[in-house]
Amino acid sequence: MNSYGRVFRISTFGESHGKAIGVVVDGCPAGLELDLAFIQHELARRKPGQSAITTQRKETDEVEILSGVFEGKTLGTPIAMLIWNEDAKSKDYSHLADVFRPSHADYTYQAKYGIRDYRGGGRSSARETAARVAAGAIAKQVLQKIGVKIWAYTSQIGKLSLEKNYQELDFSLIEQNEVRCPEPALAQAMVEYIKEIRKEGDTVGGVVSCVIQNVPVGLGEPVFDKLHAELGKAMLSINAVKGFEYGSGFEGAKMRGSQHNDIFYTDESGKIRTKTNFSGGIQGGISNGEDIFFRVAFKPVATLMQSVKTINEKGEPTTIQGKGRHDPCVVPRAVPIVEAMAALVLVDFYLISQISQKIK
Amino acid sequence: MNSYGRVFRISTFGESHGKAIGVVVDGCPAGLELDLAFIQHELARRKPGQSAITTQRKETDEVEILSGVFEGKTLGTPIAMLIWNEDAKSKDYSHLADVFRPSHADYTYQAKYGIRDYRGGGRSSARETAARVAAGAIAKQVLQKIGVKIWAYTSQIGKLSLEKNYQELDFSLIEQNEVRCPEPALAQAMVEYIKEIRKEGDTVGGVVSCVIQNVPVGLGEPVFDKLHAELGKAMLSINAVKGFEYGSGFEGAKMRGSQHNDIFYTDESGKIRTKTNFSGGIQGGISNGEDIFFRVAFKPVATLMQSVKTINEKGEPTTIQGKGRHDPCVVPRAVPIVEAMAALVLVDFYLISQISQKIK
Amino acid sequence: MNSYGRVFRISTFGESHGKAIGVVVDGCPAGLELDLAFIQHELARRKPGQSAITTQRKETDEVEILSGVFEGKTLGTPIAMLIWNEDAKSKDYSHLADVFRPSHADYTYQAKYGIRDYRGGGRSSARETAARVAAGAIAKQVLQKIGVKIWAYTSQIGKLSLEKNYQELDFSLIEQNEVRCPEPALAQAMVEYIKEIRKEGDTVGGVVSCVIQNVPVGLGEPVFDKLHAELGKAMLSINAVKGFEYGSGFEGAKMRGSQHNDIFYTDESGKIRTKTNFSGGIQGGISNGEDIFFRVAFKPVATLMQSVKTINEKGEPTTIQGKGRHDPCVVPRAVPIVEAMAALVLVDFYLISQISQKIK
């Protein structure tokens, strides 16, 4: 289904080159003074054409709110948000009407549904994520009330990798460069690398890291709906994602228990803390009050500005020539998407945690 | 909630040292001749005390079916399965009644619920996974009807890592050694390493890889419920898991699109295939008929047979001495758990795929 | 939540006097040639101002489809439908900004959310049901493929009641009169009665009956999701509904088992049938192939064109004077709403029934 969340629940709709895309946000608490400019600001961070290293598709991505808000405040009823598709040059895609592009969803959608909107990938296009970012911007506003802060950043482009621990980074630098990496020198190298890749008509993958601060203790549920399991699902649902790890992640598999265990202590304010954070802020699927930390791997964009061999719907070999406007690397634009999905997961568990788990 | 799945839905219950653990399987198709011996066989693969490198806790783990089966066949009604807890030496745990063990769920459960069953971790114990394995054994029997095969194996223990591609492995060797690694020489090294680790009272992590063969094209759903997103959630919900990647995974983040794209071709039988499988059998969240391939990272077991510093419920420093019977490495026993969760995800999407997605 | 259905799932949004109302339909099978004129036709049956006995609020209620349809066919992706609010004379409602109208949802919404859109009832307005009718019109098109027919009709207005069994009625007469009663003489009396009631500034309740023909055997699920339980919930969710009964209903409570039991027989075509249908087409919560029959009670409209005593938000006594345009009786306009909800329930269970309940 095209919905996500249990009590703060979003339902997205829309194809890349249809009339509009949008989202209905159900379960947002009433009485929130909604900051529309902030929603628009978050969409601008995701939108195409924002810098020299992104696709030049031009979308103003202006959001229109149709319901759920009255005199500036949320009503507790569903908030429907629309983004009209403007720059949908459908002609660009006519050559793809009966072709399956490699490593895209063309073949699987056709096999599953017997029909697809071939224009720009239709529903499988990453354009859908604009709806998530709009919804995430509302989730962030709810989380702001309890002080939760979410920082995502680019930590790897191809083999260029940020080696520092997140604790050593200055998150205020993230938005200072086109690639959204808080380490300026590395950011510069990443930008150069992406430009080079683009010249060759090629693409490259990377990693987005994310830190969530001031998370209340107790979010997440035992067994199947562990906090990190939901974060993992949410991240893996973003287009082009190939992997998710939290805390020590895959490196943790190499470690010994005596190294990996996070030793508890009581800090001067009496708060229970851990000395290290290999747990990534989550123990037994439940937040422990430390920073939540996770990493998300993105594959290289499948659309190349090169001539590519493939097959058509009849299974016959054919060749497609990349045209249109595409990103050589989605990672910088994925940063606000990762944040949006993190906000949606957190706000849902936060609201669920208000259900009295302890009888007075 | 303690349930998983949309139409083939399991609900597990039980604490590690309570009367029993169990699972209710709802949505299993009627008329299936249920092979009880197979369920018991799968439980034996997971159960403690099965070899020299696992915990010596002794549980016969005999499953009792209470409902949903009549004259050997499933009725289409809920199948309730019970496993009584026998060897629950609660005395072993009394010293933990008011202590928070590091990197366990003691603190977060206490903070969330204001109460916990401290005996062996209570609900947060990996003993809960026996219920998943029993349910997964039913899921496997449904999947067998359509030829789906699931092979999980140990691909890494600490830094000892299997470098071959899954295509080069002989899966019939997996169960030939205690560590469940299909590469005999490496398996031997892993066993030695685990024994060494145990001698030191320490523990170690590792990686389980999983291959699913003969998957029908079209399983999985667009946007939020992508097949790999659900696989990721299911795997991340297993105790001690820190990461999930599928297809090219985190390595894919380093690649270029021109390397990573899986080129389509039509094989001699007319079937659409891809030459490489960096997609891991899933494109746009939907299975494409190639093998599904993913990897799951496990942290080292948190319980050490050493003296460990921690705090008690009042936040005061204290020391605990590991005792009882624990695994130096959960990875070999996690192999059937990974398979069970994979089976539960697949059977759910398989049954959902029977809903006509195409109007005739 | 503002969603209904398990696999054919609708999510509605919008306030009576906001920008628009709408619905997202998720889970509609792909490849359906969507008949937009039919959707519009169904909306016309529900819309205000359609006859002399309904409110004179003028809404063209033109539906705009934003997604999920490509070249006239459904894609299997969410179908978003919008109806812009045109004739939203908000000035009519300013006098209600801080008043709680009796037997409306003003007080309960204010108490629950601390805020409400007081214009025309906001989200609690029956205007929301236009979204259901639009979605139901799609459900009907899916059901048409398998021959299912849904006939709702007015069977009671105030004390004027249709005494015939549904089997004796000619459903082709339903749309022949303003009140949608298939018994012309009674229909005439009902119209006269409503006009009289309106003159007095008063309102009146009534009953809608519904018959569903050609239902496949086997729809519905045991225990909680019985077919009639879902029909009941769906009907009770319609504004102003006070009761639901199916088959023999409340009359059945007076009967003896020897009268009430529906005796089975095999008809000439070999089909298993029942001689009577006190079961209303459903046994053990599952359709048995006979006509489904149920009745839905509607209370009189709460808004009177009279002076009415009530209180304001401070709890102080006050008086409101009915103005604006209101229905003296919602029952005739409720007929297509009952049909729409019935279609949504049926299509959901129909699609679920495609999941193999029997292993081959």
Next chain:
Amino acid sequence: MNSYGRVFRISTFGESHGKAIGVVVDGCPAGLELDLAFIQHELARRKPGQSAITTQRKETDEVEILSGVFEGKTLGTPIAMLIWNEDAKSKDYSHLADVFRPSHADYTYQAKYGIRDYRGGGRSSARETAARVAAGAIAKQVLQKIGVKIWAYTSQIGKLSLEKNYQELDFSLIEQNEVRCPEPALAQAMVEYIKEIRKEGDTVGGVVSCVIQNVPVGLGEPVFDKLHAELGKAMLSINAVKGFEYGSGFEGAKMRGSQHNDIFYTDESGKIRTKTNFSGGIQGGISNGEDIFFRVAFKPVATLMQSVKTINEKGEPTTIQGKGRHDPCVVPRAVPIVEAMAALVLVDFYLISQISQKIK
């Protein structure tokens, strides 16, 4: 699915003559001191053989708790409860192995699943409701903490009907007679009538009414999950139920708005109240703080102690002779079942209402 509830969620399992029936209660708040005797007491109110007017099937219906409770308190984890089937005289049912009993679920289950446990109706037996009563007894204990009281009673047997308004009744008399009617003289007549019916080998239907006191304002959700819609679904899911009405119900359909509107006033304590309660304590789907009042119609039991004509699985005519032990009227035993389902609906909405609907 065999589950009910969104956050206080129960999953029942078990066939009438299988090993056991049971229920898993998920989402019960932690820290509740569970009163087992009360659970047993509620089961005794439902169990067969409790009086001269019920079936003589003997079940001790002793409940065994397997999980979720530690040192007498709930853990916040799933509470699994088992009731072993003792008096399952399967021989009584062998003559029904290939026969479809009229107005039972035999035919529909067979058609849907291709298999059924024919012993005592299998899963479709009202024995399943014992699991609901056990779960409802926990729900009642949670509701007790906030003062909610639920009173169900027999208000009609056949044509013998209690004409008084619920406000005029003394609920303490309900349990004073076998038929659970708070009007002693009528109760006596009902008991006589049931005995007479039984002598004829016949059965009779009736109505259970229910009043819920001290309900907080604000329970229930707009649009689809209205409080009365969920109550309706819950009641209609009980075996043999044919109708549900709340507040004015079907009588309300005959009324005028000027009679039916519940006029608001502020009582001496400053609480907002209504002078009448045709709304049945629910307005716009949300509780308004008045008593919730509803009525549930039960059909006569389908199993007669008479010779009955029917067909077998081949569709051939046959005759069955009622034997075994059956209730001439289920209504008295349905009283605690109605209460249990009401408690389950209320506790679910109560817990959901703790999610902040208003931003501070």
